[in-house]
Amino acid sequence: MFENISFANPEFFWLLLLLPLAALWYFFKRNEQSASLKISSIKGFSKGGLLPKLKPMLFLFRLLALAAIIVAMARPQTEDISTRTKTTKGIDIVMTIDVSSSMLARDLKPNRLSALKKVASDFIKKRPNDRIGLVAYAGEAFTKTPITSDKSIVLNALREITYGQLNDGTAIGMGLATSVNRLKESKAVSKIIILLTDGVNNSGFIEPQTAADLAVEFGIKTYTIGLGTNGNALTPISYNADGSFRYGMRQVEIDETLLKDIANATGGQYFRATNNEKLEAIYDEINKLEKTEIEEFKYYKYEEKFRPWVLLAGALLVFEWLLRNSLFRSFI
Template identity: 80%
Template sequence: MFENIEFANPEFFWLLLLLPLALLWYFFKRKNEMASLRISSIKGFTVKSWASKVKPVLFGIRLLALAAIITALARPQTEDISTRTKTTKGIDIVMAIDVSSSMLARDLKPNRLSALKEVAANFIEQRPNDRIGLVGYAGESYTKTPITSDKTIVLAALDDITYGELEDGTAIGMGLATSVNRLKESKAISKVIILLTDGVNNSGFIEPRTAADLAVEFGIKTYTIGLGTNGNALSPIAYNRDGSFRYGMRQVEIDEKLLEEIAEVTGGKYFRATDNESLEEIYDEINKLEKTEIEEFKYYKYEEKFRPLIFLAGILLLLEWGLRNSIFKSFI
């Protein structure tokens, strides 16, 4: 009965302080409630009445009834809360991923592309209310998956991204333009591109600045990420006879000025990731910057529990009245 009970008017419990005062009053006044007979000796009286000894039980029953009434006045109730969420501002996001051979460099563990896929997967899982698409680019660009709310499809497509699907090179402008093309028809209030590269624009027929202007025209914010350590990195430099890569130290060159310009003109931000930890921190920061507004509605249902207490108080008062006018009638 009293599981998960809350009280709507707990201030009524202050009335319980009257009960100890009533006990004190009864203790000092109970002898005056019965008529007394003064005689010189009681040796001739041998009858002993049990009723007179248990008469204080009547007062105890009345106090219990009062305690039940006070508790009922405090309005015990249970609360049932149901919630409903409504997404009031959805975000459409396209992640443009460089898949050139330099993304196999091992300055991030196990390599840049694998490290990116792991961090990007965590980012996607933290965006349950947004639509996400993937664009891959190297010497050219292509849509890996259009924007969708089905995260299972996006995560599977991300895991499937590998080097060798495109001609080698780094077409930043193509990757950005394809991402813009995926978002230009979007009706979302906020449209975002996260463009990651570890090189300089050296391929494609669309200039990065032209693609950035297109992003501005369609109201698309672009966050850019330069990936790779400063200086030299262990990277693929040639093929072995079995077709595998031969690794050697190679100079890392990232056009940070271009990436900063793209981010600034589109209202985004440029980040530099030199290891696994900084890459993860960057995606965490973007996740915080681009928040989806969610409105939560709570519905409260209260069930009053005072009725059983009133019923109990009534039973106790009837019991006290019945005993007072039957068994204890001769002593009151």
């Protein structure tokens, strides 16, 4: 009955404590409310039937009417809340992903690329108010998805990223320059690149330092992530006869100095991920560092529900008056 109902003046419910007191008063005073006649014997009188025993119902109707009035005074009401959000600081993000053969190394589970795609997917889902794009690079780079607010497109594109779509190699400068090109015309207040690699720059015709200078010129902050364990990792080294990869231990080599320089020059940060947990923690940290400011407006609409209680109280009092002046008239 009171589901989804709130009360504007709940303090009036304290008055309900008077009802038990009124009931006690009536119990002790009920015999004094009827006229009495002293006679020597009632032997010749009938016991009066059931009707006199129902007379306390009149007082019960009054108590119920009083309870209904108290509930009405507490002002029951339903509350309808509508919310509108306004993004006051939008962020455009390009995720730049290395898809070279070394990303199939199994030092992260099940491999580096699969681990990255899972963590990146979670990161995208946590940014509902930002536009996100994807750039993939190996020996060259291409835009997988331009910056868009449609997260389903970005997530589908992320799932489609695999090794073999590009010539092998690690063109960090090409990947960064392509990402800058996607963001340079952006009107967003904040423009971010998250560049991930597990190797050193060994391909492409754009130097990473040149791409970093472009990012600075267009006010694009770059977070860089070096992916891979320290030491050796189980990595594809050749093909088997059936076309599958043959794995072997190979030294992990990441140009951390370069990645730190890119991050420092553009105002970002460098991170090192050596396992699945650290990679996830890095994206969580970036998510906290780059907050989108959202202004939320709430509109409240109240609908008063006290009228049915007033009508109920009135009906009970009228019903009690009618009974008192008709059916129970001879007993009053």
